[in-house]
Amino acid sequence: MLLQANNMENKLCPSSNCQDGALLLGVVLEGRKVALLNPPIPVNDEFVVSVKAVGDPELHYRFAGKCAKSGCSQWTGSSCGVMNTLSAMNASLDVTGIEIPECAIRPQCRWYSQDGARACVICPFVVTQAEKSATVPSEV
Numbered sequence: 001m002l003l004q005a006n007n008m009e010n011k012l013c014p015s016s017n018c019q020d021g022a023l024l025l026g027v028v029l030e031g032r033k034v035a036l037l038n039p040p041i042p043v044n045d046e047f048v049v050s051v052k053a054v055g056d057p058e059l060h061y062r063f064a065g066k067c068a069k070s071g072c073s074q075w076t077g078s079s080c081g082v083m084n085t086l087s088a089m090n091a092s093l094d095v096t097g098i099e100i101p102e103c104a105i106r107p108q109c110r111w112y113s114q115d116g117a118r119a120c121v122i123c124p125f126v127v128t129q130a131e132k133s134a135t136v137p138s139e140v
Helices: 045-052 081-089 110-115 117-125
Strands: 012-016 023-028 034-042 061-066
Touching (some): 034 117, 110 117
Antiparallel strands (some): 012 061, 023 061
16 A cells, blocks of 8 residues: 555655655665566565664665655755756756656655656666765666
């Protein structure tokens, strides 16, 4: 079951933390690309404990959770600063004619609501809390 987020005030963050109640949105593959799960898998305490025991789960998985808006350091007051930055870093990215990946949270996704298809093309290249920047490779 997806978290309920039906309007602009209840969007889902596609780059949330590993915590009980989150959704496991994807798995980080070799090469640092995220394979999105469809459907995402609800996260419970048992999963959180097991993945945290072996390291930082956000480096290996992507999670979705309720957008915290002003409760998040990335919130600009009107939008998610993560997608603002990534979109600016990839300003020359032309998404015309590009097939965007399937995504179960798209109707509720904060990034999609801000940047449309551009966010969907960038999304699989975002690894939460990664040390390297998340620019889209030229082969996209």
